[in-house]
Amino acid sequence: MHPLESQRPANANAAPRVIAVTGGKGGVGKTTTSINLAMALVNAGQRTMLLDTDLGLANVDVMLGLSPRFTLADVFAGRCELRDTVIEGPRGLMVVPAASGKRHMTELLPQQHVGLVNAFSHLDIPLDVMIVDTPAGISDGVLTFCQAAQDVILVVCDEPASVTDAYALIKVLSRDRGVNRIQVLANQVPNVNEGRAVFDKLERVTSRFLDVTLSYLGAIPRDEWLRLAVQRQESVVDAFPTAPASLAFRDIARKIGQWQAPQGPRGHVEFFTERLVAAQGSACA
Numbered sequence: 001m002h003p004l005e006s007q008r009p010a011n012a013n014a015a016p017r018v019i020a021v022t023g024g025k026g027g028v029g030k031t032t033t034s035i036n037l038a039m040a041l042v043n044a045g046q047r048t049m050l051l052d053t054d055l056g057l058a059n060v061d062v063m064l065g066l067s068p069r070f071t072l073a074d075v076f077a078g079r080c081e082l083r084d085t086v087i088e089g090p091r092g093l094m095v096v097p098a099a100s101g102k103r104h105m106t107e108l109l110p111q112q113h114v115g116l117v118n119a120f121s122h123l124d125i126p127l128d129v130m131i132v133d134t135p136a137g138i139s140d141g142v143l144t145f146c147q148a149a150q151d152v153i154l155v156v157c158d159e160p161a162s163v164t165d166a167y168a169l170i171k172v173l174s175r176d177r178g179v180n181r182i183q184v185l186a187n188q189v190p191n192v193n194e195g196r197a198v199f200d201k202l203e204r205v206t207s208r209f210l211d212v213t214l215s216y217l218g219a220i221p222r223d224e225w226l227r228l229a230v231q232r233q234e235s236v237v238d239a240f241p242t243a244p245a246s247l248a249f250r251d252i253a254r255k256i257g258q259w260q261a262p263q264g265p266r267g268h269v270e271f272f273t274e275r276l277v278a279a280q281g282s283a284c285a
Ligand SMILES: Nc1ncnc2c1ncn2[C@@H]1O[C@H](COP(=O)(O)OP(=O)(O)OP(=O)(O)O)[C@@H](O)[C@H]1O
Pocket: 023, 025, 026, 027, 028, 029, 030, 031, 032, 033, 054, 057, 135, 136, 187, 188, 189, 220, 221, 222, 223, 224, 226, 227, 230, 245
């Protein structure tokens, strides 16, 4: 059965929550966070889609052991519809894979962007949450996806380069894209107190120089069980549910469940495309 056919009927009164997961620096744990949060949300009964927007070094599908027939690259090339790229991950998680090794696609051309927007307009899938895994860096694509999402989770590690890159990303997002509310998730910390310290470090500089409100979402400990799960191409949340990282991801998912419900008329992602268009428009202005 096609994964889309197994979904429950759309809740006409609920708009899906779109959360961009970003971080500035490469390797801080954006994809790990996206996958595990998505799985924790699925396990909590949320209809969840995970969208991989890293068109240069896509790895959501690899990390989940999936073998996509089509990717976003095929959508841009006109070889298939966006709907055809959606594959079923563990426990009914819906995954839209990107394409690896397409270096020329790391920046969308204008016509590709239009293609993506059109594709989303026709993707009439009932959803509660869409997690958008963004690439590293502060490219236009990263900024546009963060601006279009309702919430931005910024993953940061306790390394000078991670904190510096996170600051640079926050600066551009707030100054150029009007994103003035960001949730900070400390990853790979030895303990939860260290996570708070990383947040405080970032908060001290942003509150002095930028017009942005950072909230501390929590911390994910450095966890060998997580590495083991990665080797098994599974989420740690599923592979080792009682591992420290799994407990932390579940806690974050619970917090997200308590956020104020997004405002919007529909239970599919059409609104996201409208926001993408608006974000792109304001970037070009
Ligand atoms: N909490 C953690 N504990 C242990 N290892 C972790 C943790 N978080 C991430 N890792 C490991 O760090 C590496 C990088 O993680 P990941 O691929 O999620 O980062 P990324 O920010 O998405 O990278 P990229 O910028 O290349 O897309 C992976 O090998 C992952 O297993």
